[in-house]
Amino acid sequence: PEIGRGLDVESGEDGVWRVTLGPVASGTYRYRFEVDGVAVSDPVNPVTSESNANSWSLVHVPGAVWMDNRQVPHGAVSEVHYYSKSLQRMRRMHVYTPPGYESGTQEEYPVFYLLHGALDCDDSWSTVGRAGFILDNLIAKKLAEPMVVVMPAGHTGPFSFGRGGLPMDEFIRDFVGDIKPYIESHYRVHTDRANTAIAGLSMGGAHTLSIGIPHLSEFGYLGVFSSGVFGRGGPGSDNSGPSWEERNREQLDDASLKDGLKLVWFATGKDDFLIETSRNTVEMLKEHGFDVTYKETEGGHTWINWRQYLHEFTQYLFRENPK
16 A cells, blocks of 8 residues: 555454555565544554644654664754744754764754754654654764754644645744744854754755745755645645745845855755645746756655755755756
């Protein structure tokens, strides 16, 4: 049976409920049981992954060495609580620090802000997304630079898809006014443009553009996974007021801001419902003089693709020739 589709669990003569699926490719999968219409986590599996509105049981199928838990030096993923002056409440983010960070063997590290999608939360990239293990394995093979990876919470309140598009402004204020300053004052990270990257999937990709373009002098690398400017060729349109392109035209057309921009990287699955949004956004950026790397892969709007995009994109970061 295809992964992602609900399956009926049947009771055998011995009273044990069973379901068979597969073969299942290597990777990490969320699952849960539905009992009389109520979603229930697996009571005998302590491994979980949070999303926007609930939690899931989590299972990892080994075999993809680039995201498996291997015998290499490991970094740490911390759950960090901070007070957002912008939103006037406590907030949470997850932060990956690379192997050796705690010992202080390197004075400062580059920093990569990694944003989640609309149905997820700040826990998602480090659980179902395998971000920590992906970074550990790349760093061990010297395929990526040791870096601090910041995974903030992109939602600032209750969320559901509806009229008016995705709410963006509160998170952007929190990121610019609180998250980035907190990281730069609490962690040993470089603060210059050449050592700062931002990327995100789906809603996080839209956040990336809405943070990165207006503040382009602060970011050397932009990554957009399965996303773009919402409303350009896909769902998420908000036709009230000036368009995203009109609001950001000054930065888009400022040639001086492109001098220190090392990489703008897009990737989307051929079956992704946001593929036209990605294509149209890439074309729009090219029209404004951006050198965009764009690739289309197999698959759709799933973590199967986003983990692979993270694995590839991270290898370009903070290198002399990122392409």
